[in-house]
Amino acid sequence: MKEGYRELITAVVKNEKRIVKDVAVREANRIEGLYVDEQGNVEDLERDGSKIFEDLYKRYKELGFGAAKIIIKKAIQPVLEKYQDLEVPDELSD
Numbered sequence: 001m002k003e004g005y006r007e008l009i010t011a012v013v014k015n016e017k018r019i020v021k022d023v024a025v026r027e028a029n030r031i032e033g034l035y036v037d038e039q040g041n042v043e044d045l046e047r048d049g050s051k052i053f054e055d056l057y058k059r060y061k062e063l064g065f066g067a068a069k070i071i072i073k074k075a076i077q078p079v080l081e082k083y084q085d086l087e088v089p090d091e092l093s094d
Helices: 002-020 022-028 049-063 068-082
Strands: 034-036 042-045
Touching: 002 022, 002 034, 002 042, 002 049, 002 068, 022 034, 022 049, 034 049, 049 068
Parallel strands: none
Antiparallel strands: 034 042
16 A cells, blocks of 8 residues: 555656646655655655645645645546555545
């Protein structure tokens, strides 16, 4: 399941990176237990992936990264189809 969250978070960071550039990576690396390289790939998850994803999603929403919910929901859809047991906030799974 850790690999699923790695893919989920990578998809979100890379999508946000296309919009807000390096800010997306910098903010992702501020999340406790998350380490992302400059390209937006997750290098390590040091705690529960669902909690890290939730923290990242909240952070991006707080920063007002455009239409964060819409962008993130679209970015994670293919990953959620592949890993159907991943937990994400309710507003992203409907």
